[in-house]
Amino acid sequence: MKIKTITCHDVYNHGASLQEHALLKHLESLGHDAETINYKPDYLSNHFKLWIVSNPRYEKNLALKVAYLILKLPGRLKNLKRKKNFDLFSKKHIKSTGKLYKSNDDLKNDIPEADAYICGSDQIWNSFFQNGKDPAFYLDFVPNNKLKISYAASFAIDAIEDNLKQFVKEKVSRLDYISVRESSAIKILEELEIKQTVQVLDPVFLLDKGYWETLSTPKLADNYIFVYDCDSDPLIQKFVKLLKKKLNCKIITVNNNIKYADKDYSLEGPEVFLSLIRNAAFVVSNSFHAVAFSIIFQKQFTVFNRFEKINTRMRDVANLLEIPECLLTKEIEIDNFNYVIDYNRIEPNLMALIKHSKNYIKHSLENKS
Known part of the structure; x- marks a missing residue:
């Protein structure tokens, strides 16, 4: 068909x-x-357009518009590497x-x-x-x-x-x-x-774990927490820093807004994203697909709500697999977090x-x- x-x-x-x-x-x-x-x-x-003005207040004044574009240009040229990596993934x-x-x-x-x-x-x-x-x-x-x-x-x-x-x-x-x-x-x-x-x-x-493993790049680092935070959430930052002390490990991300990370892979493509989750000691995110691949690769993880209130995706998958404790919403939950996911318990439900x-x-x- x-x-x-x-x-x-x-x-x-x-x-x-x-x-x-x-x-x-x-x-x-x-x-x-x-x-x-x-x-x-x-x-x-509108992705990766070099001359787009994303803030309308700079459109009204030509001098401000030119200054805005000149200031943005170096970062936008750098980000073309991300476009290239994603385009290569799509082509393949x-x-x-x-x-x-x-x-x-x-x-x-x-x-x-x-x-x-x-x-x-x-x-x-x-x-x-x-x-x-x-x-x-x-x-x-x-x-x-x-x-x-x-x-x-x-x-x-x-x-x-x-x-x-x-x-x-x-x-x-x-x-x-x-x-x-x-x-x-x-x-x-x-x-x-x-x-x-x-x-x-x-x-x-x-697609099963074995397939996704073949699609991921080789291991890029040892002993790290993988952070995927689209919102620069201070609650996530606090949790990650506490976890870093507890696990004595590095922080790696694919978000260029996470300034407290030891390494940023935001310019890399989906294969690197898979590898970073696959080999992480722990995953912390507010991304649905970071949660999904944490489950596929059987990683320990926590998930936080998005600021945009588009949280039903993360909440539902946690409830479907009967692991709602992974969803953290309050500061007090961060201080007392010690939940460990038992993948042997959730595997039959996931397979069904x-x-x-x-x-x-x-x-x-x-x-x-």
Whole structure:
């Protein structure tokens, strides 16, 4: 079967790239011809532009604008290394359509040919961002007579705005099979009277530990804590510094905002991200995919809430595996943290969830509703 997938493509994020690859790889393992749609609307296409002014107050004055761009240029040139590494990963591991699409209308006017279409995974339906309001991520461009499936689509929030409810209801109702990543997403859709919804795991869980080990780079360091913190969270910093003393180890990150780290790999690609989690003594993050790969590689970890309140993803995976103690939200929890994950205990539950997720894909592709 020829399958086209659509997700947040080429956004230069470790988790986004790895989950996109994982779904394609799993579909290929089932014997399908799968590729992602090269969909890059304007709001997802501003990465690594050298001359963009991201702060509007500098646009009003030419002298300020020039000074701003000159100050930003050295850092932006340096960051092109990250773009190069991600582009190399995509070229090697993410098969995509030759044609670039920039809008839902582009897709409607020249529909990528396929027998089935899958939207997901990641935060494609998160209305906190523009992609959650984009009809393309709900397969709006796909004709009614074609098979339309969502796999592990995520709202990443507990509720959507009232003015978007009719839009979401109308678009999701067109899908033949609907699966989401969080229990909160099921509740959102139930409130919209969409009841035939299945909860499944993120695509990265469809591939086993051994596969991800082969994709990761060789070991880069010994005895370190891996920190993935998108928010420069002072709570994370305090916890990591306490843990560093306890474990007597270094701090490594892939975030250039973590100034207390001993080593920053923010310019490297997804293979290095995998290696850093795989070989860490402990993982501390507020990233869903850092949590997901910590589980896959059976690492000890803690997870903190994001400032943007897009926390349902981390909370749900912890609850699904019955390890809610990994989620820290208060300073007092940091001072008294001593929880150890027993992977022997959670393994049967994880394997059952993976089997359920794989069965959903197989069933939805084999049975036109």
